[in-house]
Amino acid sequence: MSWRIFWVVSVSFFVAFVFAVFPLPRLLDFIRPEWVAMTVIFWMLALPGRVGIFTAFAMGLLLDALEGHLLGQSAFALTALAYLTGLLYQRLRLYNPLQQSAMILVLIGTYQLMHYWAESMILGRGETLLVLPSIASAIFWPVWHGLLSYVQQQLRLH
C-alpha cells in the first residue's frame, strides 16, 4: 500500500469516526448511519486487495475503544461484514448506486445483527431497533459513496 493511499484511507476513516460519535439530538441517534461500516465497504469496492479484512478488524477495534463497547465487538462484526463484502464485491462494483443501496441495507443489517449477537451472547443484553441504522445507511450510501469516489478520482488512487 503506498503512503498516499494509506493517508487518504486513514483520513476518511477519521472522518467516519467523527461522524460516528458526533453528538446529535437523542431521536436522531436511533437512525445514525453506520459510517465506519460504510467506509469499509467503500474502500473494499474501490481498492480491492488493498483494503480488506485486516483493515476492517483494526478499525473495529478502534471503534470499540471509541464507543466503549466490549473490546472486539465491532471488530467481530466488521470482520464478518468485510468477509461478506469480499464475496460480493465483483457484483457490487457493477451495480448502480440504487442497487448498491439495496445491498448496503442487507450488509449493514447483517453487521448490526452480528453486533447485537455478540453483545447479547457475552453480556446478556443488547440494543433493539436494529433496522433503522441500516435504512439510514442505505439512504446515505449514495452521498458518502459519491464523496469518497470524488476524492479518490481527484487524487487518482488506484
Added chain:
Amino acid sequence: MLLVLSAFLMVGDARYPQYAFYARQALGYVVTPVQWMVATPLQVADWADESATSRSTLMEENARLKHEQLILSQKVQQMVSLRAENNRLRDLLSASEKLDDKVLAAEVIGVDPDPYTHHVIINRGSDAGVFKGQPVLDENGLMGQVIEVLPFTSRVILIADSNHAIPVQVSRNGVRAIAVGTGKIDEIELIYVPYTADIQEGDVLVSSGLGQRFPEGYPVAVVSKVAHEPGEAFAIVKARPSGALDRSRHVLLVFSKQNIKPPVFGDKP
C-alpha cells in the same frame, strides 16, 4: 481467523478486565484525537459566545456572581464552625472524623452516540489520576461514576442509565433504598421499597455511602412520585435526578478520603 480472534477478545474483555484495561489504554491514544475533534465545534461555539458577549452583560454577570459569592462565603463561615462542632460531637460518639473531599474539575466533551445508554465522555483520563469507579458530581448533585479510563479522556455512566444503581437514603429520616436508572434521562426509580416506608414526594435523596463507592451525603435526586399499586409487592417511587444530567458541561471528579478504595480495574460498576 480474525473472527475467532475478536471472539476471544470479547470474552477476554468481559472476563478479565484487568488485561483489557491496557489494550484500551493503547487504543485510547489513537481514538482520543477523534474525541477532541468532536468536541471542537462545541468549544468554538462556547468561545465565540464568550467573546461576543457585550460589556453590559458581562458586568451584569459579574455583579450576580459577586453577589452569589458573598452569600456562599457567608455560608462557608457558618460551615466552619458547624463542621468543628460536628466533629466534636462525632468525637464524643467516638465516630471517625469527616474530612473534606478532594475534587478535580473536568469538562464533558462528548455524549455516547448509543441511544440505549447514558454515557458521557469527559476530558480527564489516567494522566490526571482518574480511576474506574470514581464518583462524578456537578454543582447540583451526583451525576454518575467513571466506568472506563483512557489516557486523556474517560467515560462516565450517568445515574439515569438503566445499568446503574446507587445506594441512597432519604435525607429527612434516613430511610435507605437503592436507586436504579430507568433509561430516561430525567427519572430514576427506587426499588424494593416496602409499602410502609416513610417516603414522600419532595423528599431529597442523598447518597448513603453504603456501597463504598460513592461518598456519603451528596444529593442524588428528589422524589417526584410515590404510588401504591394494589397487587405490586413494593411501592413505586420515582425521583428526578438533582444533577443536570443532560445539560451539565462542567463536572467534578471526587477523590474521597472517607472511604478511599484503591483503583480496582476488575470491578463491575
